[in-house]
Structure formats: structure tokens, C-alpha cells
Amino acid sequence: MKKIFASDLDENVLSQFEECMSCDFVIDGALMPDAHFGYVAPIGAVLITNGCVVPSWVGYDIGCGVIALKLTGKDLLNKIKKNLDTVHNKVQRNVPMGLGRLNPEHKITKETKEKFVNLLKKLEKSPHNDEILAYLKRKALSNLGSLGHGNHFIEIDTTGKDVWLIIHSGSRHMGHEVASRYMKAAMNAKGKEGNAEQTFEIDTKSKLGKEYLAVLDFLLSFALLNRMEIANEVVQGIEEAIGEKVKATLWTNKNHNNAERIGKSQKFIHRKGATPSKKNEKGVIPGNMRDGTFLVIGKGNKDFLESSTHGAGRAMSKTRARKEFTMQEFKKSMKGIKATIKEGTLDEAPFAYKDIFKVMKEQKASVKVYKHLIPILNWKGESSKRF
Numbered sequence: 001m002k003k004i005f006a007s008d009l010d011e012n013v014l015s016q017f018e019e020c021m022s023c024d025f026v027i028d029g030a031l032m033p034d035a036h037f038g039y040v041a042p043i044g045a046v047l048i049t050n051g052c053v054v055p056s057w058v059g060y061d062i063g064c065g066v067i068a069l070k071l072t073g074k075d076l077l078n079k080i081k082k083n084l085d086t087v088h089n090k091v092q093r094n095v096p097m098g099l100g101r102l103n104p105e106h107k108i109t110k111e112t113k114e115k116f117v118n119l120l121k122k123l124e125k126s127p128h129n130d131e132i133l134a135y136l137k138r139k140a141l142s143n144l145g146s147l148g149h150g151n152h153f154i155e156i157d158t159t160g161k162d163v164w165l166i167i168h169s170g171s172r173h174m175g176h177e178v179a180s181r182y183m184k185a186a187m188n189a190k191g192k193e194g195n196a197e198q199t200f201e202i203d204t205k206s207k208l209g210k211e212y213l214a215v216l217d218f219l220l221s222f223a224l225l226n227r228m229e230i231a232n233e234v235v236q237g238i239e240e241a242i243g244e245k246v247k248a249t250l251w252t253n254k255n256h257n258n259a260e261r262i263g264k265s266q267k268f269i270h271r272k273g274a275t276p277s278k279k280n281e282k283g284v285i286p287g288n289m290r291d292g293t294f295l296v297i298g299k300g301n302k303d304f305l306e307s308s309t310h311g312a313g314r315a316m317s318k319t320r321a322r323k324e325f326t327m328q329e330f331k332k333s334m335k336g337i338k339a340t341i342k343e344g345t346l347d348e349a350p351f352a353y354k355d356i357f358k359v360m361k362e363q364k365a366s367v368k369v370y371k372h373l374i375p376i377l378n379w380k381g382e383s384s385k386r387f
Contacts, residue, residue, distance in 0.1 A: 003030040003303050005362055006044065006313075008354070016042045020057070025049050025201055027267065030305045032274050033362035034313025034354060039197045043273035043314075046307045050267050052201035053212060053259045055182040057270040062179055062216060063223030064152075064170030065255030065275075066310075068284045068295055069231055071156075071163040071238070072247045079242040080156065080163065081376065088338050088377055090237035091154065095230055096146040097381035098344075103145040103229075112144055112229045119221050126214035127207065132181060136174060140222065143172035145229035149381035151311070151348060154234060157292055157373035164373050165248065166293050167230050168286060170257065171223040178219060182212050204266060216259065224253050251295065252282035256310035269305065277301070277308040277367050285367075286311045287356030289339055289348065292374045294360060296367035304366040312356040318347035318383075325351060337375050344382025 002021050004014075013035055020041050021029045028048040035044030040056040047057055073079070080087055096103050120137060147154060147169050155166040171178075185208055186200035187193070202209045228250075235248050259270045275283055279300030285308065286293045300306055316324070327341075330349040334341055360369065 003305075005304065006031055006033045006035040007358075007362060009035060010037070012037050013042045016040065017045060020045065020047055020199065023199060023201070025052050028305060030303070030307060032304075032307065032309045033359045034273070034309035034311055036314045038272065040199055041270075041272050044309060045270070045272050046274045046305045047270045048262070048267055048305065049201065049270065051205070052203055053209065053268050054199055054201045054270060055179055055186055055212065056197055056199060057272050058179065058216070058259050059257045059272050060176045060179040061170035061257055062175035063220040063255045064168075064175070064257045065223060065227070065253065066166060066168045066284045066286060067224070067227045067231065067253045068251040068293070069165045069248045070251055071165055071235070072249070073244055076163050076246065077158055077161050079244070080238065083241040084338050084377065086241040087156075087238055088379070090240050091234050091379060094233040094237045095154065095379070097149070097379060098147075099149045099381065099383050101146055101148075101381065102142040105141050108141065108144055108229060109232055112225060112232070113141070115225055116141060116144065116222075119218055119225070123214060123218045126217075127210035128214055129181075129211050132178060132215060135177065136218075140174050143174055144226050145233060146172060146226070147230060147379070147381050148172055149383045152381060153286070153289070154230065154379040155286075155293065155375050156377040157375050159371050159373050164293075165231060165234060166284065166286060166373065167227045167234070169223070169227055169230060171219040172226060174222060175219050178215055204268065220255055220258060223255060227253070252284055254284050271307060273310045274307045275310050276306060277304065278306045282370075283308060283367060285309055285360070288312055288350040288353040289375065289378050289380070290333055290337060290350040291356050292372060294356075294369055295371040295373065297370050298367055299365065301366040304363070308363050308366045309359055312353040312359050314352060315354045316352055318352070321347040321349065321352035325349060337378060339375075339378040340380040340382070342382060345380045347383070348380055
């Protein structure tokens, strides 16, 4: 039984969703209001499978998600506003941002390194692929504390006198590497060759399935660790700028690229660019660089498969956005907000996304708004200097 909650969808998105729903192992599905075209499954698709997982329905950036932290300190909002440029520059310096940018290992905090080692030990005790484990041991650490590019961002927001820190990033290169390998492995297990970005399911009781679920669990924790390490660097930058200590309290962490077991069953709910919204569950839904972020409380709506959007959703492709809009229009749309307004982030400008206020109305049966946060600072990594 399928449910479609998006009002402005093109035929390609519907076609993708219909194709996913036609698989004999799919038992339920829903399309969130921010849905847009992806590869294989649309972004914003929620799909429940029986006895299997589909790596391409989880996507490349496994565990990608958003954290919301409340920042507290004496007269903190005014102090940040008075030191806006300094805060911006220090965070820009502290956090590696952009395509391919990694973090020097000596900069990563001791606490984060210890947690990373423990995650590796847990994976080593679980079903795993030796080659992938060795790769993670060699390459993963330098990904921690790095933002990446595209729609990933760091944002300081306000509501009243409160100050909030919102961070959107994922498992970085590690998620992409693992996803690529298991998409290919799933294809090979079916005796197929060619493009692995297709719907190839993995039996969750098989050796391959158990390996994938274990490394999926690792990457969910790894992605959260990445976001928290970024938060450490942002808070440090604020403290350096205002000359005072700042307290950061995690309000929620929400990942939106995952396959999660339902209870103790062999059923798995895939969320590709969608977030869980069980009853009374805290959530965070970013809009765009201008219109801020919504903190929400889930209603546990079964029609929505206890899910909500992961953002506003793209209204147009990156290529189209770069062709249709100018830097002058971008700058004008961001008036009053200190942000990464450059050629390399033009495709992330507010007009490249759907109307977040309309998207929120379309999911009011799934979530209620707790706070609407307004941005004063926003950082994004550039995809490239030139197009």
C-alpha cells in the first residue's frame, strides 16, 4: 500500500517510486512531501521490505543526518552578533569544508579518537568484510570533523534569545566507499553485471546481509561522531571569538539515510532522505540557507510510516540552478545572513529548494513544530571553484 504526500512531483519521481513499490519483497511505502528525483529510489522515499535490505535504497552517504544543539552562555546571542565576522572566520578555519577536504588527524580530539577506536572494535567483533575493515582502519579517522560539500552545512540559529547550532553532514568518504562495494556485491550476488546503482536486494540472513547490517550500524555511529566533532570545532571557534566558555547541549540527532530493522522481525524500513517521526520523537528539518530549520516532535502517524521529510527537497537540479540564477540574485536572497555566498555554492541558494513552509504544512499530520529557528550564520563547503 503506497502513500504519496508530496503535491508537486514530476513523472520521473513517481515512476521511480512505482518501480520500487512493484518489487515483490516490498510490503509498504510512502513518499514524503520533499520528494525529488534520485537514483533508483527517489529522495524522500520510505520503503519497507521483508527479509532483505537494498543498499541502493539507503544510498551512498550512509548515516547522513542532522544534529541540533542548544548553545548557552551569558548574553550569548548579542556577543555572537557583535563578533559575527570573527566567529565566521574562525569556524571556516577550524572545520575542513568542501569537496575532498579532510581533517588532519592531530586536530581531532582525544575523546573522538577513543570513541572511533571503540566503534572499530565493535565492528571487528561483528560479521564483517576484512578488506572493508582494513580500509576503515586506514582511512576513516581523517574524515571525522569534516563537513563535505553540497547540501551539508553548519548553521547558527536563533529563536527569541536562544542560540542553536545545526549541523548537517554524514559518514563522508567512508559511507560512499562502503555503499559502492555493497551495491556491487548485491549485483554480483544476483549474477548481474554493469551498473550497480539499481535495485539489488540482499538477504538479511545471508553472510553478505549480516556484514552489510553491521557496517551500516558502524557508519551510523561514525556519522554522528563526525557531526559532534564538527560541533566541538564550532563551539571552540565561538569561544575564541567572544573570549568566553559556551555550553553545548545535544537536543537531537537524526539520520536520514538508513535501513532499520522493525522490532525483532525480518522487516526493514528504508529511509532515503527521510527521518523517523515516532510518537513524541524529536526531529530536525532544515529548510534552506535563508529560511532556517524546524525542530519538530513526531506524532507517530502510521500513514507516513512514522516518518517525515529530511528537509525542503530540491526544486531543481544543481546544474539548472547554476544556469538559471545569478550571484546577484543569490546575494540579494541572503540579505542579513552571514553565509558562504560564492560561485561554488550557487546551486545551494534558497531558490534551488522547494518552499519549506509548504512542505511543513503537507506533513502536519506527521510532526508538530516545536520551534522555527532563524539563521544568522551559515557555512557550506564548495563543490568546486569553477563550473
